[in-house]
Amino acid sequence: MHTTKFTVRAAKRFPSAICRWNSTAVEPPPAGGHLPSIATSQVLRTTRDAALRTPGLSWADEDSSGPSRNIVGGRETRKMNTYQAVRDAMSIALMKDDNAVVFGEDVAFGGVFRCTMGLAEEFGKERVFNTPLTEQGIAGFGIGMALMGHTAIAEIQFADYIYPAFDQLVNEAAKIRYRSGGQYNVGGLTIRTPTMSVGHGGLYHSQSPEGFFMGASGLKVVIPRSPIQAKGLLLGSIRDPNPVIFMEPKILYRSAVEQVPIDDYELPLGKAETLIPGNDLTLLTWGTPVYHCETALHMLSSPSPSMEPLVPTSLRSAKVELIDLRSILPWDVETIVESVNRTGRLVIVHEAGMTAGVGAEISAEVQKRCFLKLNAPVKRVTGWDTPVALQYEKFHIPDAIRVLDALVETLTY
Amino acid sequence: MASLVRARLPRKFPRALGLRAIQTSADTTQLADGADHSKPFTVKLHEDSFRSYLCEKPDLDVEVTKDQLLLMYRQMQTMRRMEMAADALYKAKLIRGFCHLAIGQEAVSVGLEHGIATDDRVITAYRCHPFAVLRGGTITGVMGELLGRQNGMSSGKGGSMHIFTPSFFGGNGIVGAQVPIGAGVSFAQKYMGENNATFALYGDGASNQGQVFEAFNMAKLWNLPTIFICENNKYGMGTSAERSSSNTEYFTRGDKIPGLQVNGMDIIATKQAVKFARKWAVEDQRGPLLLEFVTYRYGGHSMSDPGTTYRTREEVQRMRSTQDPIRGLQKYIEEWGLATEQELKQLDKNAKAEVDAAVEEAKASPEPRIEDLWTDIYFKGSEPPTMRGREREEVHRY
Numbered sequence: 104m105h106t107t108k109f110t111v112r113a114a115k116r117f118p119s120a121i122c123r124w125n126s127t128a129v130e131p132p133p134a135g136g137h138l139p140s141i142a143t144s145q146v147l148r149t150t151r152d153a154a155l156r157t158p159g160l161s162w163a164d165e166d167s168s169g170p171s172r173n174i175v176g177g178r179e180t181r182k183m184n185t186y187q188a189v190r191d192a193m194s195i196a197l198m199k200d201d202n203a204v205v206f207g208e209d210v211a212f213g214g215v216f217r218c219t220m221g222l223a224e225e226f227g228k229e230r231v232f233n234t235p236l237t238e239q240g241i242a243g244f245g246i247g248m249a250l251m252g253h254t255a256i257a258e259i260q261f262a263d264y265i266y267p268a269f270d271q272l273v274n275e276a277a278k279i280r281y282r283s284g285g286q287y288n289v290g291g292l293t294i295r296t297p298t299m300s301v302g303h304g305g306l307y308h309s310q311s312p313e314g315f316f317m318g319a320s321g322l323k324v325v326i327p328r329s330p331i332q333a334k335g336l337l338l339g340s341i342r343d344p345n346p347v348i349f350m351e352p353k354i355l356y357r358s359a360v361e362q363v364p365i366d367d368y369e370l371p372l373g374k375a376e377t378l379i380p381g382n383d384l385t386l387l388t389w390g391t392p393v394y395h396c397e398t399a400l401h402m403l404s405s406p407s408p409s410m411e412p413l414v415p416t417s418l419r420s421a422k423v424e425l426i427d428l429r430s431i432l433p434w435d436v437e438t439i440v441e442s443v444n445r446t447g448r449l450v451i452v453h454e455a456g457m458t459a460g461v462g463a464e465i466s467a468e469v470q471k472r473c474f475l476k477l478n479a480p481v482k483r484v485t486g487w488d489t490p491v492a493l494q495y496e497k498f499h500i501p502d503a504i505r506v507l508d509a510l511v512e513t514l515t516y
Numbered sequence: 517m518a519s520l521v522r523a524r525l526p527r528k529f530p531r532a533l534g535l536r537a538i539q540t541s542a543d544t545t546q547l548a549d550g551a552d553h554s555k556p557f558t559v560k561l562h563e564d565s566f567r568s569y570l571c572e573k574p575d576l577d578v579e580v581t582k583d584q585l586l587l588m589y590r591q592m593q594t595m596r597r598m599e600m601a602a603d604a605l606y607k608a609k610l611i612r613g614f615c616h617l618a619i620g621q622e623a624v625s626v627g628l629e630h631g632i633a634t635d636d637r638v639i640t641a642y643r644c645h646p647f648a649v650l651r652g653g654t655i656t657g658v659m660g661e662l663l664g665r666q667n668g669m670s671s672g673k674g675g676s677m678h679i680f681t682p683s684f685f686g687g688n689g690i691v692g693a694q695v696p697i698g699a700g701v702s703f704a705q706k707y708m709g710e711n712n713a714t715f716a717l718y719g720d721g722a723s724n725q726g727q728v729f730e731a732f733n734m735a736k737l738w739n740l741p742t743i744f745i746c747e748n749n750k751y752g753m754g755t756s757a758e759r760s761s762s763n764t765e766y767f768t769r770g771d772k773i774p775g776l777q778v779n780g781m782d783i784i785a786t787k788q789a790v791k792f793a794r795k796w797a798v799e800d801q802r803g804p805l806l807l808e809f810v811t812y813r814y815g816g817h818s819m820s821d822p823g824t825t826y827r828t829r830e831e832v833q834r835m836r837s838t839q840d841p842i843r844g845l846q847k848y849i850e851e852w853g854l855a856t857e858q859e860l861k862q863l864d865k866n867a868k869a870e871v872d873a874a875v876e877e878a879k880a881s882p883e884p885r886i887e888d889l890w891t892d893i894y895f896k897g898s899e900p901p902t903m904r905g906r907e908r909e910e911v912h913r914y
Contacts, residue, residue: 433901
C-alpha cells in the first residue's frame with residue numbers, strides 16, 4: 104500500500120523517468136549484477152545425468168556383496184534443496200538401521216531448518232524425538248547411546264550452541280576409543296549442526312566453529328557445499344565408524360538446489376574435491392564460500408567495466424584450481440599438496456576468523472611441504488577476528504571482492 | 517500469633533526433613549534371628565540407615581547368607597589391598613600421572629556389585645579401580661593399566677581413570693561428564709528392550725555440574741532406568757560439601773526424581789539400597805532414582821593431595837577407627853559366629869597375596885609398543901593418511 108502511494112507520487116514528480124522505465128521490455132539487472140550466484144552456479148549439478156555422475160559417489164544399495172556397479176541407468180533423481188537432501192539422508196538411515204535415532208531440540212517438529220520434517224511421523228516418536236535445551240546433555244546422551252552400539256544422530260540447533268557440548272565431544276567422543284584401548288567407541292555418533300553465516304545471524308547464529316575441533320584426533324569434521332554432497336557425505340558420516348561432526352552451511356539449506364539421486368549413496372570422508380582444474384593458483388575453500396570463490400573467478404576472467412582497471416589484463420586468462428576441502432578433520436593433505444606443487448600459489452578462504460583458524464593449520468603444513476615450489480606466500484581470506492557482528496555480517500564474511508583481491512595479489516606477487 | 521507461626525515454619529521444615537541424621541556407623545546391624553547359618557538368615561539394619569525423598573524406604577530386614585557376607589568381606593579387603601598397592605607403586609614412582617584411590621569407600625563398590633545383575637551397566641568418575649575389577653576386570657588388568665603396561669585393561673593406553681569392561685563404561689576424568697552418558701546408555705537399554713538398568717555414579721563435588729542436572733531432567737522426562745548414585749565422601753577435592761553445595765542433601769537434588777540417602781559405610785545397607793533401586797527401575801519401571809551413599813575417603817583426593825589441609829587428622833582417624841566398612845563387616849561376621857578371627861585373618865592374607873601376585877604380573881608386562889601410539893584413534897582402515905608423532909620428523913603413515 105505504502106509502496107504504491109510512493110510510486111504514484113514519484114511518477115507525478117518524474118514522469119519522464121517512469122515512462123522510459125515502462126517503455127522497455129527488459130528486466131532490470133539483478134541487484135548483484137550478472138555474476139554467478141548460488142542460483143546459477145556451475146558447481147551445482149542440476150541435471151539428472153550430471154547428478155548421477157557425481158565424482159566419488161558410491162551406491163550403497165542392499166546388495167553389497169555383488170560387484171560394484173557404476174551404471175547410472177535406472178537411477179532416478181529428484182530436485183532437492185540442501186535441507187531436503189539432509190532429510191532424505193536421515194530418512195534412509197532410519198529406514199535401513201533399526202537402531203538409528205534422531206534427536207535434538209525441536210527435531211520432532213521438523214527442526215528450525217526443516218531438516219527433520221515429517222521424520223517423527225514417518226518413523227515414530229520413539230525414534231525421532233525432541234530433547235530439552237541441553238547441548239552438553241545431548242552430546243553426552245548421544246555418546247552413551249553410541250557406546251551401546253546405537254546409531255545416534257543428534258542435532259545441535261546451531262553450531263554456535265556446540266560450545267557447551269565441547270567437553271563431551273572433545274574429551275569423551277574423540278578419546279573414548281583410545282582411552283579404552285579399543286574396547287569402546289562411539290562410531291555410531293553423528294552430530295549435525297547448522298554453521299556459517301546467514302546474512303543476519305549475528306554473534307550467536309553465524310559462527311563457524313570447525314577450527315576448534317581440528318586438534319581433536321578421534322573426531323571427524325565434515326562440511327558439505329550442496330544437496331548432493333550433503334546427502335552423500337551425511338550418509339557416509341552416519342555410517343563412518345568414528346564420531347563425526349557434520350556442519351551444514353545454513354544459507355545453503357534453501358538456496359542450493361540440485362537434482363539429487365534418490366537412491367542410497369555415500370561420498371567419501373577425508374577427500375577434497377577439485378571443482379575447477381587449473382595450473383596457476385590453488386583456491387581452497389569449503390561450505391558457503393565455494394560460491395563466493397566461483398563468483399570471484401568469474402570476476403577475474405571477465406571483470407565488469409568498473410572493475411576492469413583493478414584486474415590486470417595478464418591475469419584474465421589465469422587458470423585457477425578451485426578445491427572444496429569437504430572434510431576438515433582429517434583434511435586431504437595429499438590433494439592440496441599435489442595441487443599447490445603444480446600451481447605454486449595457494450589462497451584459502453573460510454568464514455571463521457583468521458587467527459588459529461583451519462587456514463592457519465593448512466598454510467603451515469603446505470608451506471612445509473611445498474616450500475620450494477611456492478611462488479607467493481599462502482594467502483588467507485577469512486572472517487575478521489571479531490565477533491560476527493549483526494549489522495556488519497556482509498562485511499565480515501569473505502565475499503567475492505575480497506577473494507578477487509587475494510587472487511590478484513597472489514598471482515602478481 | 518499468625519506472625520509467630522510464620523516465623524516458626526521455615527525452621528520447622530528443614531528440621532522435619534533432617535530430624536534424624538543418617539547413621540553412618542558400620543556396625544549397627546543386628547542379627548534378627550538365631551537360625552543356623554548354612555541357610556539364608558535375616559538381619560535388621562539400624563532404623564536410621566536410610567532417609568528418603570518422595571519415595572518409601574527399603575525394608576530394614578535383609579536376608580543374607582554366610583557365603584555372601586564372607587565374599588563381601590574378601591572383596592572389600594582385596595579392593596583395599598589393591599588401592600594400597602597402587603598407593604605404594606605411585607610413591608615408588610612406578611605409577612605416574614593421576615591416581616585417585618577409593619580407600620574407605622569399599623562398601624559402595626562391593627555393595628553395588630552385590631545388588632545388581634551382571635548385565636546391568638555401570639559408569640563412574642575417576643575413582644574407578646574397584647568397579648573395574650568387580651565388573652569383570654582383574655586386579656592384574658587394573659594394576660597393568662595404572663603402570664601403563666600392555667596387559668592393562670586398556671592396553672596401557674588409558675591409565676588410572678580409563679578402565680573399561682563390557683558392562684562398565686569406565687572411569688571418566690571429567691567431573692560430571694559420565695552422568696549424561698549414563699542416561700544415554702540407559703536410553704539404549706530401554707530402546708532395545710533390555711531388562712536392566714544403568715548405575716551412573718558421581719561424587720558430591722560433581723553434583724554441582726550443570727550437565728548432571730541436564731541428565732536428571734532427561735532421565736525423568738523419558739522415564740529411563742537410570743540410577744544416579746552420588747558417592748558423598750564429604751569433600752569435593754579439597755572443599756567440604758557444606759562449603760560447595762547450597763543443598764547438601766544430595767538425595768533431594770533430583771527435583772522430581774525420588775531419592776534415597778544411604779549409610780554408605782554399612783555394606784548390608786548399600787546392598788539393600790541398590791537392590792531397592794534396581795527393583796524400582798527395572799521390575800517396577802518407575803524411572804530414575806537418586807541414591808546418595810554417605811561415605812568417606814581416608815586418603816586425599818588424588819595422590820598429590822595429602823588430604824589433611826582441609827580436614828583434621830583426628831577426623832580421618834575417627835572415621836577409620838569407628839566407621840570403617842571392613843571392620844564393621846568383620847564385627848558382624850565374628851559376632852554372628854560366621855567365621856573366627858583366625859579365618860578372617862587368613863582371608864586378609866589371601867587378599868594381600870592375590871594383590872601382590874597381580875602387581876608382579878603387571879610389572880612383568882611390557883610397556884605399550886611405540887606403534888600403538890597411533891592405533892585406536894580412528895577405526896582401523898578409516899584413519900587419515902598420516903598422524904604426527906613426538907618429534908618434528910616423526911610422522912606415522914597408516
